[in-house]
Amino acid sequence: MTAPANKTVFAPAKINLALHVTGQRTDGYHLLDSVVMFADVGDTVTVAAAARMSLQVTGPMAAGVPADDRNLCWKAAEAFGAPVAITLDKHLPAAAGIGGGSSDAAAVLRAMEALFDRGHGCDTAALGADVPVCMLARAARMQGIGDRILPLSMAPLHAVLVNPGVGVSTPEVFRALSRKDNPPMSEPPCGDPALPWLLAQRNDLQAAACALQPVVASVLDTLGALDGARLVRMSGSGATCFALFDDAAAAQRAAALLQRTHPSWWSTATVLS
Ligand code: C5P
Numbered sequence: 001m002t003a004p005a006n007k008t009v010f011a012p013a014k015i016n017l018a019l020h021v022t023g024q025r026t027d028g029y030h031l032l033d034s035v036v037m038f039a040d041v042g043d044t045v046t047v048a049a050a051a052r053m054s055l056q057v058t059g060p061m062a063a064g065v066p067a068d069d070r071n072l073c074w075k076a077a078e079a080f081g082a083p084v085a086i087t088l089d090k091h092l093p094a095a096a097g098i099g100g101g102s103s104d105a106a107a108v109l110r111a112m113e114a115l116f117d118r119g120h121g122c123d124t125a126a127l128g129a130d131v132p133v134c135m136l137a138r139a140a141r142m143q144g145i146g147d148r149i150l151p152l153s154m155a156p157l158h159a160v161l162v163n164p165g166v167g168v169s170t171p172e173v174f175r176a177l178s179r180k181d182n183p184p185m186s187e188p189p190c191g192d193p194a195l196p197w198l199l200a201q202r203n204d205l206q207a208a209a210c211a212l213q214p215v216v217a218s219v220l221d222t223l224g225a226l227d228g229a230r231l232v233r234m235s236g237s238g239a240t241c242f243a244l245f246d247d248a249a250a251a252q253r254a255a256a257l258l259q260r261t262h263p264s265w266w267s268t269a270t271v272l273s
Contacts, residue, residue, distance in 0.1 A: 006047060006115070007048075007112075007115050008111070009044070009045050009046075010107065011100075011103040011106065011134075012039050012042035012103060012137055013038065013098040014038055014099030014134055015038070016035070017198055017235075017242075017272075018034060018035050018202060018203060019032060019204060019236065020034065020182050020183065020184055021177060021179075021180055021204040021205065022182055022184050029145045031143075031144065031145065032129075032142060033141070033143050034143075034146075035140075035142075035154075035188060035198075035201070036140050036141075037139045037157065037272035038272065039271070040271050041091065041092070042103060043088060043089060043092055043103065043107070044088075044107075045108055046086070046089075047084045047115060048085045048115075049082070052083050053078070053083045055067045055068065055087075056087045056088070057071075058087060059091055060090070062090045065088070065090055065094055071088070072101040072128060072131075073088055073108045075127055076112075076122075077108055077112065079109075079120070079126075080109060080112045080116075082116055086108060093266050096168075096238075097170075097234065097236030097237050097238045097239060098161070098163075099133075099236065102134045103130075103134040105127050105128065105131050107134075109122070125146060125147040129146030129147075131146075132149050133146065136151060138151060139153070139273065152188055154273075155193070155194065156271050157194065157244055157272040158246065158251040158270075158271060159242045159244050159271070160223070160226070160242065160251050160267060160268070160270070161240055161241075161242050161266075161267070162222075162223060162241050162258060162262075163219075164219050165264060166213050166215055168213055168237055168239045169237075170237040173208045173209050173237040173238065176211060177205070177208050185201050195230055195231060198244075199231055205236070205237045206234040206238070209238035209239065210234075213238065213239055216234060219241045223241055223243040226243055227254065228245050228246060228250040228253075229254065230244045230245060230246065231243065251269040251270070252269045254269070255269035
């Protein structure tokens, strides 16, 4: 059988439904306890074997995304150890707390595994804290600095994602934390509805992100006022926030309303799984 000439892989948005900061290592990295699910919106990565590395960035969110070795896609291909031509079709906002760059890097590694018919053989956590969970790309609990991944069985959730168009620097948010030794998450429910448990968890980065970028607090307030919003929280280090709804119709109504009332914000209904 001949190997395929190229491989296209979907790179879904990663949503931290809860994110607890439980400590800090001596090297500065923070210990996390987080539950993560993946959206049905995301970027698309196409990879082809080539004589030398190249990266082309296309799509509605391409502006400002580096198309060289600063991009995590490029670093992932280098870590895999083969030159490839990458096309990154960018639909997710960057520096947004939804793992765009990490999910793109994980998609490059999965595409290269298929193209070259071998394992990636690289330390995915060294590429970025969210890369290991993005390799799994399904509901999981993340611990350590993001390197300990435990798959979770969770029913799909209906959500609206909103990003107000400001980038938030993850290191700055971590630096602005007032406490770094918060309690871990309680044990995730097994098979029971996730919502009551999620409501009792937190995102410990949320207050710091709101202080650095007050528009994040406006997004949270706006989401909280939506009809049928059951839980409203920030993802990752922001600025993207989400609201959970009982069903797809309620999420779609909320997203349509936001697109009318806040046309400059990136808003979308999605299913998390
Ligand atoms: O690994 P990633 O590029 O996502 O992390 C960006 C920055 O966020 C790190 O350089 C570090 O400053 C901070 N970070 C942290 N603890 C983590 C993950 C990220 O302090 N567990």
